[in-house]
Amino acid sequence: MRPLEPHRDVGAYALGVLGAADTFRFEEHLAGCAHCARLLEELGSVEALLAAYARWTPPGVDPVAVPSPALLHAALDAVGGRLRARRRVRLGLLAAAAALVVGAPFAAPALLADPAVPHWTATASAPGVTATLAAAPAGFGTDVGLDVDGVSGSAVCTLVAVGRGGEEDTVATWAVRDGARVTMRGAAALAPADISRFEVRAQDGSPLATLSRSG
Structure with missing residues (x-):
C-alpha cells in the first residue's frame, strides 16, 4: 500500500x-x-x-505504435475525398435551388395560361384588387400559380389555402412594391379537392381577395 x-x-x-x-x-x-x-x-x-x-486494436499490434507515412497519406486522401464529395453535393443542391428560384416566376404564367389547369377567380376583394389563380394537382399536394394586381402602396401579402374543414395552409408570402402587379408560383400541402378557397391577405391578416373555383 x-x-x-x-x-x-x-x-x-x-x-x-x-x-x-x-x-x-x-x-x-x-x-x-x-x-x-x-x-x-x-x-x-x-x-x-x-x-x-x-x-x-488488432492482436499483436502495439496500441501506441506510430502510423507509417503511407498510412497517414492514405487516411488524408480518404478524408479529402469525402470532403470533396460533400462539397460537390452541396454545390449541386445550391444549383438546383437557384434554378427553382429563378425558374418559378417564369413558370407561373405558363401554369396560369394552361386551359387544362382548374382556375380560381376572386369572388370578393378589396377595392381595386384583382386576382386569378390556377391550381393543379401534384405529388406534394397542389401546384399554385397566382396573378394579383391592385394592392395599394407597399405591403407584405400572404396567399393561404383554406381547407374544407377550416384548416389553413400558407402557399406563399411576398412583398408588393408601389402597388406593382405580382405573378408567382407556390405550393400547398392540401390536395385541390380538399381546398375550399384561397385567400390573399395583408400582413395584419385582413383579406385582400377571396378566390373560388371558376365555373
Missing part, C-alpha cells in the same frame, strides 16, 4: 489500476470529496474511449 494522494488518484481509480487497499482508501476519500467525484465523472468518457480503442 502506498501513501494516498488525494485528488491525484482519480485517473488511476477510473482506469482500475489501484490496488485493493488503495482503492478502498480512495473510495473513502471520494465519498466526501465533490471535486474528485466531478473529475471521476468527466474521466468516465475517456475510460470508455480507451476501452474502445483497445478493443479495436
